[in-house]
Amino acid sequence: MKRLILPGAMVAFIVLLALLAPVLPLPDPVRQDVANRLAAWLPGSPLGRDEFGRDILSRIIWGARASLAVAFASAAIACLVGTTLGLLAGWFRGLAEFFAVRTADVVLCFPPILLALLVVTLLGPGTATLILVLSILYLPGFVRVTYAEVLSARGQDYVEAVRALGAPTPRILSRTVLPNIAGPVLVQFSLAVAAAVVVESGLSFLGLGVVPPTPSWGLMIRGARATMEQAPTYLLYPCLALTVTILAMNMLCDALRDAVDRKGGTRAPKLRAVDRILPGLFPTREPAPLLEVQGLTVDIATPGGAIRPVEDVSFAVRAGETLAIVGESGSGKSITATAVMGLLPPVAQVTAGVARFEGRDLLDLPEEERRRLRGGAIAMVFQDPMSSLNPVHRVGDQVAEAIRAHRDVSAAAASQEAVELLKRVGIADPERRARAYPHELSGGMRQRVMIAMAIANRPRLLIADEPTTALDVTVQAGILDLLAQLRRETGMGVVLITHSLGVVAETADEVVVMYAAQVVERGTVAEVFARPLHPYTRALLAAVPEGDAEPEGIPGVVPRPDAWPPGCRFAPRCSFATPICERPQVLEQAGERLVRCIRWKDLA
Numbered sequence: 129m130k131r132l133i134l135p136g137a138m139v140a141f142i143v144l145l146a147l148l149a150p151v152l153p154l155p156d157p158v159r160q161d162v163a164n165r166l167a168a169w170l171p172g173s174p175l176g177r178d179e180f181g182r183d184i185l186s187r188i189i190w191g192a193r194a195s196l197a198v199a200f201a202s203a204a205i206a207c208l209v210g211t212t213l214g215l216l217a218g219w220f221r222g223l224a225e226f227f228a229v230r231t232a233d234v235v236l237c238f239p240p241i242l243l244a245l246l247v248v249t250l251l252g253p254g255t256a257t258l259i260l261v262l263s264i265l266y267l268p269g270f271v272r273v274t275y276a277e278v279l280s281a282r283g284q285d286y287v288e289a290v291r292a293l294g295a296p297t298p299r300i301l302s303r304t305v306l307p308n309i310a311g312p313v314l315v316q317f318s319l320a321v322a323a324a325v326v327v328e329s330g331l332s333f334l335g336l337g338v339v340p341p342t343p344s345w346g347l348m349i350r351g352a353r354a355t356m357e358q359a360p361t362y363l364l365y366p367c368l369a370l371t372v373t374i375l376a377m378n379m380l381c382d383a384l385r386d387a388v389d390r391k392g393g394t395r396a397p398k399l400r401a402v403d404r405i406l407p408g409l410f411p412t413r414e415p416a417p418l419l420e421v422q423g424l425t426v427d428i429a430t431p432g433g434a435i436r437p438v439e440d441v442s443f444a445v446r447a448g449e450t451l452a453i454v455g456e457s458g459s460g461k462s463i464t465a466t467a468v469m470g471l472l473p474p475v476a477q478v479t480a481g482v483a484r485f486e487g488r489d490l491l492d493l494p495e496e497e498r499r500r501l502r503g504g505a506i507a508m509v510f511q512d513p514m515s516s517l518n519p520v521h522r523v524g525d526q527v528a529e530a531i532r533a534h535r536d537v538s539a540a541a542a543s544q545e546a547v548e549l550l551k552r553v554g555i556a557d558p559e560r561r562a563r564a565y566p567h568e569l570s571g572g573m574r575q576r577v578m579i580a581m582a583i584a585n586r587p588r589l590l591i592a593d594e595p596t597t598a599l600d601v602t603v604q605a606g607i608l609d610l611l612a613q614l615r616r617e618t619g620m621g622v623v624l625i626t627h628s629l630g631v632v633a634e635t636a637d638e639v640v641v642m643y644a645a646q647v648v649e650r651g652t653v654a655e656v657f658a659r660p661l662h663p664y665t666r667a668l669l670a671a672v673p674e675g676d677a678e679p680e681g682i683p684g685v686v687p688r689p690d691a692w693p694p695g696c697r698f699a700p701r702c703s704f705a706t707p708i709c710e711r712p713q714v715l716e717q718a719g720e721r722l723v724r725c726i727r728w729k730d731l732a
């Protein structure tokens with residue numbers, strides 16, 4: 129609540145100034161005085177005059193009025209229409225759902241500024257057109273938020289209870305459902321207002337928004353830009369007004385979201401409001417990692433002696449990000465994941481390292497606490513859904529069981545939620561499919577069921593071990609899209625284990641390349657793919673088929689864990705190897721990246 133005070137006061141001050149503009153002792157914002165054009169200061173005009181001699185301070189305050197009026201009006205219309213559509217879609221499903229969700233999807237298909245330009249070009253600039261455009265732009269956000277919240281609220285016991293009491297639908301919707309989804313809708317509203325102020329100024333700047341001489345910040349920036357050389361400070365004032373307003377609103381949105389989140393009322397992604405509106409404009413402090421693995425080492429006792437299939441592995445995953453672990457078969461990817469989950473076979477043992485999840489070392493937790501986290505805050509999807517699903521139980525029951533293992537809900541509510549989850553992961557006719565046994569479903573559908581089970585308790589971290597390997601290419605794409613969509617919607621962090629660099633390129637933010645139990649390269653996907661530093665990463669990339677070109681295979685095979693070569697483990701297969709590679713290798717910092725190759729500088 130304390131975090132709301134400062135931004136709340138700033139926004140209240142700006143809104144108050146805008147509201148009081150007509151009664152404040154300000155000069156007429158449209159009265160021209162050409163003799164004093166571009167004056168830096170005049171008595172009664174502390175910020176000077178613009179290119180037509182109009183008072184800048186007065187125009188900034190009146191401009192706030194224009195910007196905020198458009199922003200609030202459009203957000204209010206979008207909120208009213210979007211929330212109603214989302215409410216009906218989530219409650220009645222069927223045609224209402226199809227109409228509302230598809231309409232939102234269609235709007236979202238257009239880049240916002242293009243859609244705005246299209247409508248403004250068709251209807252001509254003006255305040256009314258602006259409000260219409262912005263309402264259309266922000267409508268899908270409200271539809272989606274409300275729809276998702278209603279879907280989840282529908283299955284709650286308190287809703288079931290009023291239904292059982294025979295309350296009429298409008299009453300359930302207005303008295304029971306709506307108050308429970310008001311938090312996320314309010315956050316969405318504040319986001320829409322802040323975003324609308326930016327777009328309004330942008331369109332006015334382009335001459336497609338507020339019509340002159342009405343004061344508007346966008347128009348002022350446009351005018352000031354033309355006279356930048358004669359009066360540089362003129363440009364500063366409207367830009368400052370816009371920046372301060374947006375920052376105050378974004379801080380308010382973030383504080384509101386946090387306040388609502390604490391009550392557990394929303395599952396909005398933990399993206400800052402400012403990043404949703406102006407992505408990348410204000411880089412932040414790196415958020416603390418959700419999962420931080422450091423120096424993980426696993427030993428396995430075998431009849432021939434102990435082997436070390438995972439050695440000194442470190443990586444970090446942040447909320448809302450996907451980290452991919454790649455490498456050929458036998459490089460230690462799965463053992464790394466199972467060690468983090470506490471699911472190692474009895475012969476295997478973590479001999480060093482930590483795996484901190486939200487600050488707590490998973491490797492050090494009592495088994496009971498770890499069990500509670502598994503399938504709850506941390507979920508896992510395995511490669512082969514056929515062997516991970518129980519063949520003698522219906523899939524709906526298995527999803528419901530995953531829900532009931534972690535939450536105290538009735539069997540009926542869990543079954544209903546299971547159907548919602550199956551629907552959410554893209555299974556058509558979920559009521560019927562829920563009654564099917566695993567063998568009656570296709571491989572892709574079974575994997576979707578596994579994902580439904582994994583997300584049943586809204587995990588904050590999902591570990592997916594080759595979730596698409598057993599599937600054909602088209603089904604693979606569907607599953608990866610689904611994972612990406614869930615990650616965006618819920619803000620969960622994802623660790624994706626895969627053989628496929630194509631999959632990494634499409635879905636991951638960071639990549640860890642493993643070879644023979646060790647991390648050989650680590651960095652952002654963009655950097656690693658654009659400029660691989662380790663010869664093994666290069667070889668993996670060269671082995672990806674591209675067009676008609678024959679991919680270059682990597683000669684040889686991954687060595688066995690009981691026979692690691694001395695020094696660089698990749699050296700026997702590496703075309704760049706020299707005798708120096710027989711020396712012990714360490715992970716070296718290469719800019720933002722880590723690479724385990726003594727020759728990386730020469731090769732780069």
Ligand SMILES: Nc1ncnc2c1ncn2[C@@H]1O[C@H](COP(=O)(O)OP(=O)(O)OP(=O)(O)O)[C@@H](O)[C@H]1O
Pocket residue numbers: 428430437455456457458459460461462463464473475627688689
């Ligand atoms: N229970 C076990 N006993 C002995 N060795 C094992 C055991 N489990 C795994 N290993 C060995 O540990 C090494 C790493 O296995 P891991 O399954 O982590 O590899 P991976 O990179 O995930 O491969 P894949 O992509 O094929 O799943 C392999 O060489 C494997 O033979």
